[in-house]
Amino acid sequence: MKIETILAPNPGPFTLDGTRTYVLDGTAVIDPGPDIASHVEAILAAAPNLRTILITHRHADHSPAAVPLKQRCHARIFAPANTLADEVVDRRIHGGEHLDLSGIPLEVIATPGHTNEHVCFLSADGDLFTGDTILGSGTTAIFPPDGDMGDYLLSLQLLRSKSPRRIFPAHGPTRDDAVALIDEYIAHRLDREAQIVAALRGRAATIPELRRTIYPELDPRLEWAAEVQLLAHLIKLVGEGRVGREGEEYKTVS
Numbered sequence: 001m002k003i004e005t006i007l008a009p010n011p012g013p014f015t016l017d018g019t020r021t022y023v024l025d026g027t028a029v030i031d032p033g034p035d036i037a038s039h040v041e042a043i044l045a046a047a048p049n050l051r052t053i054l055i056t057h058r059h060a061d062h063s064p065a066a067v068p069l070k071q072r073c074h075a076r077i078f079a080p081a082n083t084l085a086d087e088v089v090d091r092r093i094h095g096g097e098h099l100d101l102s103g104i105p106l107e108v109i110a111t112p113g114h115t116n117e118h119v120c121f122l123s124a125d126g127d128l129f130t131g132d133t134i135l136g137s138g139t140t141a142i143f144p145p146d147g148d149m150g151d152y153l154l155s156l157q158l159l160r161s162k163s164p165r166r167i168f169p170a171h172g173p174t175r176d177d178a179v180a181l182i183d184e185y186i187a188h189r190l191d192r193e194a195q196i197v198a199a200l201r202g203r204a205a206t207i208p209e210l211r212r213t214i215y216p217e218l219d220p221r222l223e224w225a226a227e228v229q230l231l232a233h234l235i236k237l238v239g240e241g242r243v244g245r246e247g248e249e250y251k252t253v254s
C-alpha cells in the first residue's frame, strides 16, 4: 500500500506542525483535515481517484474537509458516531469492523479516550493510523467529560495488543517504533498519575496547586490545558476510589 502524507496549513500548540492527512493508494484518505481550500486541492491532486474518506473523530482539525472533497469527487464518507452530519455520512463505522476499500483491507479499532467516538485504522501490514490517540511527538490532550483517561489507557493497551509495526499519527512524524511508542504513552500517563498521588500526599490539594507542582515552568498559553489534563487524571483516580474530593480539594484515600 502506498501511503502519501499531506500536511495541512494549520499549525498550533495542539496540532503541532499541522494535521497530517494520509492518502492510501490514491483512492482513500484518512482524516481529510480542516476545510482549507489549498489543503483540499492538495488532497485531490494526490488522490485523483478518491473513493473513500475515513475519519478518526469529529474534531475540527480532522473532519470538515470531508464535505468539500465529497462534493468534488463523490467519494463516500465513513465516520464514527457524532462526526459530521448524518446527511453527509455514507456509513457509520464501529470498532471491530473490517473494511475492504477497493483492495485496501483496514480494521477499525474503537479507541475512546481523546474523544468518546474516536477510532483508529490498522492495515494488514501493521500500519496503524492513530488520529489523536497517539501523536508522533508529545502527548495528546484528554478533555473531560468527552475525553476519559480510564478509557484512554484501555485504548492504548488495546492498540498495543495488535502489535502494530508503524504509527501514522494525525500530528507529528511517522514512527517506526510503534510498540515502544505505545509503551511510552502508557508509562507517561501512569507516571503522571503517580506524580499527582505524590503531590496530593504532599502540600497540593487543588488543581491549580497540582499544576504549579507538576508543571512548574509551563507556557502560560497551556496552563488551562494542563489543568484539564490533571482533572482527567483526578476523575479516573476518584472513580477508582484512590482519591477523594471535597469541593475544590482532592486528597488521597488510604
Ligand SMILES: [Zn+2]
Binding pocket: 057, 059, 114, 132
Ligand atoms: Zn482531536
